[in-house]
Amino acid sequence: MDQNEFSGNLEKYKNPIEYDVIYENYNVDLHYIKNLLRKNIDPIIELASGTGRLAIPLAKQGFNVYAVDIHEGMLQLAIDKAKKQNVQVHFSLQDCTQLQLPISSNFIYMTGNSFQHFLTNDSQNALFQSVKKHLHPSGEFVFDTRNALLNELSIVDEYEESSVNSKGEKLTIQHREEYNPVTQILTCRSINKLEHSTFEDSILLRYTYPMELKRLLEQNGFELLHLYGSWKKSEFTKDSPSMIVHARLTK
Structure with missing residues (x-):
C-alpha cells in the first residue's frame, strides 16, 4: 500500500x-x-x-x-x-x-x-x-x-485506565489528549505498561x-x-x- x-x-x-x-x-x-x-x-x-x-x-x-x-x-x-x-x-x-x-x-x-x-x-x-x-x-x-464536546476538548485531558490483555496480563494505559481548534484535530498519546514492558502509541482524530x-x-x-x-x-x-x-x- x-x-x-x-x-x-x-x-x-x-x-x-x-x-x-x-x-x-x-x-x-x-x-x-x-x-x-x-x-x-x-x-x-x-x-x-x-x-x-x-x-x-x-x-x-x-x-x-x-x-x-x-x-x-x-x-x-x-x-x-x-x-x-x-x-x-x-x-x-x-x-x-x-x-x-x-x-x-x-x-x-x-x-x-x-x-x-x-x-x-x-x-x-x-x-x-x-x-x-x-x-x-x-x-x-x-x-x-x-x-x-467543547467542554471536554477545551482542556488537555490526562487520565489512566487499567484492563487485562488477551494473555491475562494487567495493562495500565496513561492517556494524554490535546485538541487543536484550528485544525480540529485531537492528538491522543498513550503509554502502555505491562509487567515487563512499556510501549507508546498515538493517533490523530479529526472532529x-x-x-x-x-x-x-x-x-x-x-x-x-x-x-x-x-x-x-x-x-x-x-x-x-x-x-x-x-x-x-x-x-
Whole structure:
C-alpha cells in the first residue's frame, strides 16, 4: 500500500488481536445496521472493516458483504476469523478514498468513528466521492463520528485506565489528549505498561461539526436523512457523544 495521509496514523492498530479483544463485544452499531437492512439481498459494502466485527456476523445472516480496510494486519485477522467460522466475506486491502471494487451497492456503511481518520477537507471529499462511485442512484451511506464536546476538548485531558490483555496480563494505559481548534484535530498519546514492558502509541482524530457535516454531504451529492446522537437512535443534541449519520445519494 502506497504512503498516504493514513499510513502514519495507524499505531493504535499494530496489535490486531488486542484490538479485537477490546471491541469484540461491542454490537450496538451491528444491531442498527441489521435492522436497517432487514432482507436486503444486494451486495453491501463496509469501509474500515477492521477485524471483521460487523462483516462476519452480517455474512452469517446471509448478506453478501464486501469489506475494505487499509491496515493489512487487521484485515488478515478478519480473513482468518472468517475462515475459521466458514463464512464468506469479500475482504480487500484498499484506501477508502480510492475504492476499486467490482460491484456497486445500495448500501455502504462505516462504523467505529473511522470518519475521524480523514484529517483534511480533501480526504473527506475524496471519501464521499469514492463512496458515490460505488453507490446506486438513491443509495445510502451510514457512518458515525464523535461529536465535538467543547467542554471536554477545551482542556488537555490526562487520565489512566487499567484492563487485562488477551494473555491475562494487567495493562495500565496513561492517556494524554490535546485538541487543536484550528485544525480540529485531537492528538491522543498513550503509554502502555505491562509487567515487563512499556510501549507508546498515538493517533490523530479529526472532529467535524454538525453544520459543517451537513454542507459536506450536500456538496458531494448527498442529503442527510437522519442525524442521531447514538446508535440507539437517540435525539442528537449538543451533549450527544456521537453523530450517527444516515445519508442518501441524490446526484
